[in-house]
Amino acid sequence: MKTPHIARVGAGVLLSAALAVGAADAQDRVKMNLASSYPSTLGVVGENIQRLIENITVLSNGNFQIRFFEPSALVPALEVFDSVSLGAVDMSYTTTGFHVGKFPGLVFFSSVPFGPSVSEYLGWIHFGGGKQIYDREYNKLGVQGFQCGVVVAESSGWFREEVVSLDQLKGLKMRFFGLGARVMERFGVSTQLLAGGDIYPALELGAIDAAEFSFPTLDRKLGFYQISKHNYFPGWHQQASFVELIINLDKFHALPKSYQKMLEVACGEANMWMMAKGDATQGPAIAFHKSEGVEIHKWTDEQIAAFRQAWEEVAEEAAADNLLFSEVYGSYKAFRETYAEWRDLGYLK
Amino acid sequence: MKTPHIARVGAGVLLSAALAVGAADAQDRVKMNLASSYPSTLGVVGENIQRLIENITVLSNGNFQIRFFEPSALVPALEVFDSVSLGAVDMSYTTTGFHVGKFPGLVFFSSVPFGPSVSEYLGWIHFGGGKQIYDREYNKLGVQGFQCGVVVAESSGWFREEVVSLDQLKGLKMRFFGLGARVMERFGVSTQLLAGGDIYPALELGAIDAAEFSFPTLDRKLGFYQISKHNYFPGWHQQASFVELIINLDKFHALPKSYQKMLEVACGEANMWMMAKGDATQGPAIAFHKSEGVEIHKWTDEQIAAFRQAWEEVAEEAAADNLLFSEVYGSYKAFRETYAEWRDLGYLK
Structure with a gap:
């Protein structure tokens, strides 16, 4: 099946691409505690965080270990934000919606009535100005956050x-x-x-x-x-709800860049996995x-x-x-108005 | 803001969670060549692969390096599959759709007329039997593949x-x-x-x-x-089209487990990123x-x-x-039939 085109390229160029030349930089050992708002046994939502922790373990060769604590084992399930903000626990698996009393504007990063599809939602967060506001506000409170899983449409x-x-x-x-x-x-x-x-x-x-x-x-x-x-x-x-991974900001900054990236990339992948699993599995239930x-x-x-x-x-x-609600709502609405034309044009009804 | 509940837990439990206790296992240095079917300058699709390579670099502390080659620099843009299968190049950024002449059934992993949304599509691939067939067929041909980016709806x-x-x-x-x-x-x-x-x-x-x-x-x-x-x-x-990362199967198996996981997780995240960016940016164009x-x-x-x-x-x-077409089409149709009830029930029109 070798094509003649391959032969045109010097074999050296192609074969020098091969594997492993020795071993390099050692990795830091880091252990962190995670206080979850959701139990590990909670179907797709619980599986998502277990899977994420396992992915981080494998990505880091076991050197970045996250220890999961069930809701209220360390702090009450709905009070995790303050604990992470203070640094009393390192990180949490939760949702902005649980802090809505304290930060009404930030609920837009969890779920909005008559809100967008996952795709439009991520479009606004990553490319429509949403994440700038989310990061700014969370960082002010001493927290770094990542959208880290999506609950697809719910029942009413x-x-x-x-x-x-x-x-x-x-x-x-x-x-x-x-x-x-x-x-x-x-x-x-x-x-x-x-x-x-x-x-x-x-x-x-x-x-x-x-x-x-x-x-x-x-x-x-x-x-x-x-x-x-x-x-x-x-x-x-x-119609779509994000769960999030939050980590104390100082502890996040103290992590090696590779581990910071593991949190970012593994959470991004978790959105994809959880969207797919949530959507695929409702029929039997x-x-x-x-x-x-x-x-x-x-x-x-x-x-x-x-x-x-x-x-x-x-x-x-x-x-x-x-x-803050007004700022976030304004950004959200402006994005959705532009998106509406594209949705109408691009997608089959 | 410290809650009384925190005080109930021994401080040792919480604070032992702190950072870095020395450095551990060294990482293998790996270099691989990637022959792309898409140019690096091609908007969202080109950005996606550049970003993925950079993510892998950061995740591995620079120890897993992927060198990008523009289309036809190593092998013709539409002939990458054979080269990866043979091991003449290590990996490629391409789409199953470019090999449709050779493997008609596998086009379902790239795009299907009147096909599903990204969410339903990923649901079928990851939880409806799609990926088992994809892996089985690709592995037979000496290739490991990952869905590694989504082109959202196109123009006709x-x-x-x-x-x-x-x-x-x-x-x-x-x-x-x-x-x-x-x-x-x-x-x-x-x-x-x-x-x-x-x-x-x-x-x-x-x-x-x-x-x-x-x-x-x-x-x-x-x-x-x-x-x-x-x-x-x-x-x-x-309506949705996957691009893929393919890697020679022997070379994939020779990688450390952490690097295998980097490809899997970074590609999963790339689906999320590219879906969001594709959907967010059509209006101005x-x-x-x-x-x-x-x-x-x-x-x-x-x-x-x-x-x-x-x-x-x-x-x-x-x-x-x-x-093979018949097998894949059967799996795909069966999943879509079950999904249709959920879509109708769960989602606002």
Whole structure:
């Protein structure tokens, strides 16, 4: 199969390309602790961080070791940001959405109601100005962050009764995440943010009436189908959500450049892996839910339109209230407007 | 901001996590030659491979060096596969689509007419059985491959005259890629596969009448707008296309495990980076084309339906003709059928 063209090139040029000429620079041994907001057993999300840690181990020949701690083993699951900022723990696997109370503008780096596809989202973050703001704000707080995995579209939640009219939402106590919670509040829902493991007991005890958490494979893991029999789609509140790896900024700067790059590249790859795995694996979980007597519902076009309008009001008010929210929302909207023409032109409907 | 929970944990547990305890295993020095099918100057596609090589350099502290050779500097741009298979060059940056004549079934790992989004595509490859077939077939030929970058949706091509009716396609000589070429042939087009750099001169000399190559930012680089003033969308023939890194299998196995992992992880990350950059940057190129007098057209629904029907006929015939094509097409179709329910349920229209 050798082509005549190969023969034209001097064999020396080609064969000098061969392997290994001895061994070079030694690698630093580094150990770090990671306090996770998500349990290692949590399907795709938990697998993603285990896989990332293993990749870093292999990339560094075992010299850069990250020790995983389950949620609340070192610090409470929703309080990891402060601990990393202080340096009390080295790093965490979490989401900007868990710090929304403190940094309302930064929730755009986790998930946005009626938000973009993964591709458009990454386009804005990496090439539309998003990451400059994210880095600037996190660095101010002593933290370096990386988008480090994507939760693809979610379900809109689990309800005990069929939601025929949005009026039924009034007075419900519901676990809800991020900016979507503020949308639900417009319909009279009383929302709470609970970490994954705390949702089932709260539902079981009746402390909450309904809950949204993630997509079917993860919701199945948490067992919501045992208590609530009405599962709603699409997840207008989280069409795509990033999880992140955050590391204390001083400790990040103290790392060798090669290890800094391992975090960056392995997190970038984790986005790709988790997007693919999330999207590929929902079918069997939906089928399982059906087999357990769950009814799968889709919001009507009118209901979706009502949620969308409420979201736009929430966003405008939040932008008027908070300078950072306004800056990030402005950058995000400007990018999405330019993108809309390309999406319409480039993609089959 | 220190939480009381931190105090509960022994300080030793947290602080023992600190940095660097000396230096460990030395790293092997490896140099490899890469014969590219795409020039380094080719916008997003060229940047992607330059960036990947730089990432590998940093990840390995400069010990794993990949030397880039422009198309045809070592071997002709479209003949890289054989050279890597033989070991005459170590690796290449190319696409399965350039070897479609030899391995018709493997074109599914490059691009498929009316094919999936990037997310669904990666879902099939990594979790739907695709990669098992890809690895098995490539390994048989002495090659290890990685999907190593995504070209997002393309344009359907550049024409000198407006295409009001598909009858006008009859008798046209056109540069066209992959399985889409066989669809165009059903409409009487005489197709040729030319490497990027050869298209403009062929158009200018009249050796071809029309050409498709890539998305607007890359088409702009190649200057088609200077000769053809009608640019068609959407790119039904290539909604998403993978470029790949291939490496001689023996040389891959001879690499240290950490370097093997660098190729895998850096290529995974490259998919994410290139998807984001491709999607984020088309707007200005389209605006530029308009400013140069190019008319931007969309195929009508009827024309798209005609292309789709022709594609289905082409695929069924190819599957009847070729066992590997049939195996891959079967795996691909089965995955897409399961995915369709999830897409409908999970995603906003």
